[in-house]
Amino acid sequence: MQKNNFAVIPRHVGIIMDGNGRWASARGHKRSFGHKHGVKNILPVAKTLFESGVEYLSLYAFSTENFMRPKEEIESLVELLKNAIKTHGEKCLKKGVRLVVSGDTTAFGKDLHDIICDYVERTKIYAKPVVNICLNYGARQELCRAFNLMLEKGATCANEELVEECLFNSLPPLDLIIRTGGEQRLSNFMLWQASYAELYFTDRLWPDFTKEDCYEALSWFSSRKRRFGKV
Ligand code: IPE
Ligand code: IPE
Ligand code: MG
Numbered sequence: 490m491q492k493n494n495f496a497v498i499p500r501h502v503g504i505i506m507d508g509n510g511r512w513a514s515a516r517g518h519k520r521s522f523g524h525k526h527g528v529k530n531i532l533p534v535a536k537t538l539f540e541s542g543v544e545y546l547s548l549y550a551f552s553t554e555n556f557m558r559p560k561e562e563i564e565s566l567v568e569l570l571k572n573a574i575k576t577h578g579e580k581c582l583k584k585g586v587r588l589v590v591s592g593d594t595t596a597f598g599k600d601l602h603d604i605i606c607d608y609v610e611r612t613k614i615y616a617k618p619v620v621n622i623c624l625n626y627g628a629r630q631e632l633c634r635a636f637n638l639m640l641e642k643g644a645t646c647a648n649e650e651l652v653e654e655c656l657f658n659s660l661p662p663l664d665l666i667i668r669t670g671g672e673q674r675l676s677n678f679m680l681w682q683a684s685y686a687e688l689y690f691t692d693r694l695w696p697d698f699t700k701e702d703c704y705e706a707l708s709w710f711s712s713r714k715r716r717f718g719k720v
Contacts, residue, residue, distance in 0.1 A: 498541060499707070506550065507672060526696035527695045543618070544619065548621070553627035570601055587620070589658045592626030592631075597624070666678070666687070669694060
């Protein structure tokens with residue numbers, strides 16, 4: 490599918506970038522090889538979506554539960570992330586993209602945490618577009634953290650505005666969630682922000698997800714009739 494003028498463009502897209510391990514295994518390689526190729530795919534996909542008019546992109550890169558993976562895989566991912574954040578951070582600075590992070594990145598060690606904080610700080614001068622990288626992120630953990638922050642603020646009663654103020658970042662609701670890799674689940678990804686998101690599942694493994702696949706997803710989104718509870 491080629492780019493065309495889609496009737497409606499999602500303002501906020503989330504991507505659950507799944508399938509790196511299977512992509513590598515199918516080629517007789519270690520899982521880390523798949524992660525390497527998965528990281529390479531972020532830039533062209535982000536470029537395609539922003540050029541199409543998307544303003545916010547949330548990327549699920551590492552869940553809180555992913556810490557239960559073998560030590561070797563986590564260590565190789567942390568190394569990969571150090572380089573990836575530098576490459577993508579520089580690109581953000583050059584292109585005027587704001588980089589924000591959701592999740593507790595201190596768990597990855599001081600080196601990576603400091604690199605992330607540095608780019609988050611330096612790209613604060615930009616308003617939009619925004620890339621939100623979810624690292625050591627879990628929606629349940631984000632909500633518990635928000636409830637605790639509310640208590641610290643002295644709140645005695647919750648409301649939607651208050652919860653949203655206490656999330657990792659101030660982002661609009663997700664309009665479209667794309668999950669690659671064939672699974673049809675959210676795996677603890679932005680449950681609050683996903684309440685009215687359209688869910689697009691594809692069997693394509695993340696390193697194989699192309700620009701054309703982005704257009705396919707945008708075209709599908711454009712054809713959805715969103716009702717938000719109304720008739
Ligand atoms: C997603 O790919 C990337 C991360 C979770 C870090 P996977 O590593 O889950 O790949 P599969 O699902 O095992 O193929
Ligand atoms: C979701 O993928 C997390 C990321 C893509 C970062 P997983 O591979 O961890 O999800 P499950 O375990 O299949 O639900
Ligand atoms: Mg997976």
